Amino acid sequence: MQPKLPIQCPSCESSLSVTQLSCSNCSTSVSGNYTLPLLLQITEEEQNFILQFFLTSGSLKEMATQMGNSYPTVRNKLDDIINKINQLKTK
Known part of the structure; x- marks a missing residue:
């Protein structure tokens, strides 16, 4: 299992930031203080929901099935994720 x-x-x-990246091929390292990409700042469960949304071509009805x-439950979950992403964007 991959960590x-x-x-x-x-x-x-608190939120973590990326401070170093390295190339496994040539061992070059880049250091700095970089924020995580937006979609990595949400939980794994939320990421999986977005992936499922994408794989069902955006069909909340299909996702609910x-x-x-229920459709309203899935719709509410999507709305919660949208709100969270909007809050993260304004930070």
């Missing part, structure tokens, strides 16, 4: 990229500090739960949930 998951942490997005929150395990000590204080696959997930065994």
Whole structure:
């Protein structure tokens, strides 16, 4: 199993930032203080929901059927993710 990229500090739960990237081919390293891409700042569950949305061509009805949930439940989940992403964009 591949380790998951942490997005929150395990000590204080603040957002983490990327401080170093390295090339496994030539060992070049780049250092700095970079924010995580927007979609990596949401939970894995939210990322999977977005992926499922994409794979069902944006059909919330199909997602509801696959997930065994009602359409309004799936719609509310999508709205929650949209609101969270909008809040992250303004930070």
